[in-house]
Amino acid sequence: MNRTSATNVAGSTGGTGGAAERLVVIGGDAAGMSAASQARRMRGPDELEIVAFERGHFTSYSACGIPYWVGGDVPGPDRLIARSPQEHRERDIDLRMRTEVTEIDVAGARVRSRDLESGAEAWTPYDKLVIATGARPVRPDLPGMDAPGVHGVQTLDDGQALLDTLAATRGRRAVVVGAGYIGVEMAEALINRGYEVTVVNRGAEPMATLDPDMGRLVRTAMSDLGITMVDGATVTGIVTGADGVRAVATQEGEYPADVVVLGIGVRPETTLARAAGLPLGDHGGLLTDLAMRVRGHENIWAGGDCVEVLDLVSGSERHIALGTHANKHGQVIGSNVGGGYATFPGVVGTAVSKVCDLEIARTGLREKDARRAGLQFETVTIESTSRAGYYPNAALMTVKMLAERRTGRLLGVQIVGREGAAKRVDIAAVALTAGMTVEQMTALDLGYAPPFSPVWDPILVAARKAVTAVRRGAR
Amino acid sequence: MNRTSATNVAGSTGGTGGAAERLVVIGGDAAGMSAASQARRMRGPDELEIVAFERGHFTSYSACGIPYWVGGDVPGPDRLIARSPQEHRERDIDLRMRTEVTEIDVAGARVRSRDLESGAEAWTPYDKLVIATGARPVRPDLPGMDAPGVHGVQTLDDGQALLDTLAATRGRRAVVVGAGYIGVEMAEALINRGYEVTVVNRGAEPMATLDPDMGRLVRTAMSDLGITMVDGATVTGIVTGADGVRAVATQEGEYPADVVVLGIGVRPETTLARAAGLPLGDHGGLLTDLAMRVRGHENIWAGGDCVEVLDLVSGSERHIALGTHANKHGQVIGSNVGGGYATFPGVVGTAVSKVCDLEIARTGLREKDARRAGLQFETVTIESTSRAGYYPNAALMTVKMLAERRTGRLLGVQIVGREGAAKRVDIAAVALTAGMTVEQMTALDLGYAPPFSPVWDPILVAARKAVTAVRRGAR
CATH class of the missing domain: 3.50.50.60 (FAD/NAD(P)-binding domain)
Structure with missing residues (x-):
């Protein structure tokens, strides 16, 4: 433990305020503050001091909500903030707002930070470190990209x-x-x-x-x-x-x-991690084990938009910036930091979105993902409706399904449609997680009533067609 | 084969019109006509003659749609009919409308039918028989129950x-x-x-x-x-x-x-089957194997509202009258009758419904089902919303979850809420089918975007709380 380690920068913090250990968190949004909150739930301030650094003005907010704020659906930005700095502080988290971490000294188990208002720098030793530095938007190096507007x-x-x-x-x-x-x-x-x-x-x-x-x-x-x-x-x-x-x-x-x-698009923000010599993957994100511990580093965890995640379908690492993963990572990290045990097994690549009344969803592998993973597959595409065809407002949707050749294992689903289309992808997401074949899927006991589904849910219609394709392709 | 068997009633049908075999189907709604159609897809009229009896005026209709027809949401009844008698006949199915089967002679491999218009009776021999006699509504034997109105x-x-x-x-x-x-x-x-x-x-x-x-x-x-x-x-x-x-x-x-x-409520319509000595379960429904073959009878299949189905969660038989099961049964029966292979592995008890804007859903076991099955369990109930809390029209929903004590295996989910509540039960239905634990469920990669879900989907919120309950209850 380094709670009394020397510091070489004026204004450094020593001691852990009497706690047995100090946890330092870099990044005050979903992953970082979920980790801090969960660790706090498991260990009180006497056992664990928690110091969190955030360079911006906000904590724990929904970046995914920004388009709806801009579009006028959500008054903001307050509504997008799940927990304010003050609320975190009330939970005994020592939150340093507008303070940027500028260096991770892994050997010395400390981080250097700079107060963006005063410019003051300090070293803070840690026993445990959570890196949740998020992602940065891609901004091409082209003329005018920094212009007003x-x-x-x-x-x-x-x-x-x-x-x-x-x-x-x-x-x-x-x-x-x-x-x-x-x-x-x-x-x-x-x-x-x-x-x-x-x-x-x-x-x-x-x-x-x-x-x-x-x-x-x-x-x-x-x-x-x-x-x-x-x-x-x-x-x-x-x-x-x-x-x-x-x-x-x-x-x-x-x-x-x-x-x-x-x-x-965005890229993992791993400038600090790279400079500290921490392991990065092909997509530039930090590499962790299933407990979200940075590979090869017993006391450093990482989560959220700055890490790569295991894609359970392809078996390879991906970078997916999504608040729902960041929150899960934070929970897992906080549990482990707090002395419990939790893992993040990976993703299947589910995403949903909409443009006005058009709904868009995907999970699992696209054709090119499957090819890249060395998988051979059949694809089917069907049209169906969100409700029984005779029920008012039954909306058309198109479902595309990929199934592995010979085994018939589900590989991916994509849906484009209107109301009631997108969240049907969850059925496929669970089936992917469970490793189901499309034939097993045809027997799924999905909710049926005319206002909610045709008697064969669109996912079942696609699965049935995929079964036929797999049989035809069996050789 | 009995295509030339003697008959003891005037007007009986002999011969199979030159086909190698005759399939007789009793009941012209979902299960019966799905079976007939699927069998026809697999075997042409030269190979298989198909005779179907329906005592009513309609075939292949959505009984589930009747409330919406009565309520005025659906013009009807034509819209509720998936396939008319004429359409079935065009597919070389010899459909006898308004003709009631009055006896199954298992030893003689033939059925007796009565034309409800003319009163004429006939015996029809079969090589293969499908019983799809549906269910009948419970009508208590009380004064005035048959009154007009x-x-x-x-x-x-x-x-x-x-x-x-x-x-x-x-x-x-x-x-x-x-x-x-x-x-x-x-x-x-x-x-x-x-x-x-x-x-x-x-x-x-x-x-x-x-x-x-x-x-x-x-x-x-x-x-x-x-x-x-x-x-x-x-x-x-x-x-x-x-x-x-x-x-x-x-x-x-x-x-x-x-x-x-x-x-x-309804009960299986198994009067004919009972008189014929076919095996019935505790709920009065026909008992079949996984290929939907009536137990102990090589050439008789049964499906739809007249059979009992295996509940995969409790391991016992149930009676569930639901069009989506009837259609699946028909598909399975038709494939097997047609010389293919398919099974109906069972149900997890999913059902969805609505009353105006109130949505109701369930899957798996209720508390009393679990107790009856000998299972010990934890229950949790949570409130969440159908969309991100800050998004317009985020609707409250209540989710109750049952998980097995010690193992944490998901046992059931019930949901009551508004728009976007009911079909979330499908997530749990797939998880039940896959035998997932609530802890495994907390890692599910479900579709997230503010218009579609909070960052933790309500099902994930319930699963997380269930994990805690299972841990507390572990002893």
């Missing part, structure tokens, strides 16, 4: 900055760069605010997390919503004028813009 | 008769006897038609398929909808006047009624 939407601060721009801008043309989850959700937000929205997308179809045939359905639906969809576009820069952004330039042409939102 | 809602004919009564009746007071699925759905239907609705129920709470604590939530919600809920009532008869029904009489008092709907 070009916004990411990763943090509440980003959301507020975008809202300030929208309030100050008279023009009503918005360009969203990127057509993944954030891109399509921001397209909805801007449509809801009355903007003319153009989505500029590098891929051939939007939603690259789906197979292209399913992405095509999303493109059609978004076009029908009045969104201008520009696919296969390479952004070359942002055209700016005296008052900020004027257009998004691509190799093919310019798209006039009064505001630009970047939704190109 | 007292209606069951089991068949399309029943639905039409009820609608005729509603059209002819000026009074607006409806009493529904029974508060199970049919009872609560008919209460909604009659509310939607502008009736004053009273639900008279024998149990202490409505929805006896839920535990009483969850049933209480349903009662409160139904009362809030303006429905008069009379619980713990013993119906003693129907009070009639010159023009039909006047009131429903109970031991406690009379409830004035211009129309009465019976929703007391």
Whole structure:
């Protein structure tokens, strides 16, 4: 233990305030503060001192809610905050807001931090360390990317900055760069605010997390919503004028813009971890064991958007920035730090989203994921409805299913449809976790009543067709 | 094969029209006609002659849709018919409408039928027999039960008769006897038609398929909808006047009624099977093996509402009248009759329903089911929302979960809530099928986005609480 370790920076913190051990948490959002809270539930302040560093203005907030705040569905940002700094402090967590950790000294078991207001630096020793540094949005190194009116939407601060721009801008043309989850959700937000929205997308179809045939359905639906969809576009820069952004330039042409939102994706924020020599994976995220302990480091845990997770279907590591995983990681870390035992076994890659009334869902592997994993498979696509066909508001949905060749094991499901479509993916997510075959799935006892499902749920219809495909392909 | 067997009734059918074998199906609704259709897909008319008997006027219809037809949500009854007699005949199924099978001669491998129009009787020999005689509504032997204005809602004919009564009746007071699925759905239907609705129920709470604590939530919600809920009532008869029904009489008092709907439940219609000496279970349903073959009878299959099914959680047989099971049974039977191979492994007891905007769902075992099965268990109940708490129209739901003591195996889930509540039960249905523990469930990768779920889905919240309960109870 290092509670009395020397420090070489003025203003350092020593001692653990009388506690037996000190836990240091880097990052005050979902993973970090869930870990801190769970550790606190298991061990009181006499046993465990908890110090948490957050460089921003907020803790424990829903970044996933930002598009709905921007779109006006949610008054904010207060509603997006699950627990304020003050609430954490009331639970005996020593939370240092606006304080950035600038170095992890693994050998010395301490972190260096800088108060972003005063500039003061300090070393804080730890017995146990949790790294929850999150992700950072991809921001291409192109002309004009830092111009006024070009916004990411990763943090509440980003959301507020975008809202300030929208309030100050008279023009009503918005360009969203990127057509993944954030891109399509921001397209909805801007449509809801009355903007003319153009989505500029590098891929051939939007939603690259789906197979292209399913992405095509999303493109059609978004076009029908009045969104201008520009696919296969390479952004070359942002055209700016005296008052900020004027257009998004691509190799093919310019798209006039009064505001630009970047939704190109995120990367694990592992600058500190990399500098400290901690193990990173192919996607740049920290590598942990199943207890969320950083590999090879007994006293360091990591979770949330800065780690890679095991994909249970492909058997390989992925990077998935999603609040629901971050919260689970935090719970697992907090339990282990608190002397309990918990694991995060991995993910199956479930994600749901919507654009106005279009619902989009996926779980498991896309065709290219399956090929990359060395799997051979059959694919089927069916159309069905969310309710009995004769029931009012029965909404069409398209379900695509992948099943392994010969074994018939479920590999993945993608759904594009209207109300009642997206959350059906959970059925497949549980079946994937359980390693079910599509034949086993055909016998699933799913809830049936005319307002909720056709007599064969769309997932069952897809499974039945997949059984036939697997049989035909058996050789 | 009996294609040339002698018959002792005038008008009997011999020969198989040149086909190698004859399949006889008793019952023209979901199970029977699914079996016939699937068998036809697998074997052409040259190989297999198919004769189906239906005593009513309709085939392959959704009885589950009747409440929505009566309530005015669905124009009908045509919309409720999946496949008409003519469509079946076009698929080379020799369908005998309004023809009732009156005897199964197992030793002689033939059935006796009576044309309900002409009264003509005939024996039809079979090589393979499918019994799909459905269920009949419970109609207590009490005074006035057969009076004009007292209606069951089991068949399309029943639905039409009820609608005729509603059209002819000026009074607006409806009493529904029974508060199970049919009872609560008919209460909604009659509310939607502008009736004053009273639900008279024998149990202490409505929805006896839920535990009483969850049933209480349903009662409160139904009362809030303006429905008069009379619980713990013993119906003693129907009070009639010159023009039909006047009131429903109970031991406690009379409830004035211009129309009465019976929703007391159904029993397997196995009169023919019983007379033929076929094996019946404790609930009066036919007993089959996993291929839906009647036990001990190589050439007789049975499916749908007339059979008992294996409950995979309790390990015992149950009777569940539900179209989704009937369709699966039909598929399995048709595949096996057609020379393929399929099984119906059993059910986990999933059911969903709604009363106006109240959603009700269950899967697995109630407390009393678990006790009856010899299981010890922990129960937890949580409240959560269908969407992120900050998202518009986030609706409260209550989730109750049962987990086995010590092992933590999931035993059952019940949900009462608003929009987005009911179909979440599918997550638990798949987890039950897979034999998951509540601890395994806490790691499920369920779809998360603010419009679709809180960051911890309600099912995960319940699972987490159940883990704690199981740990506390471990001894």
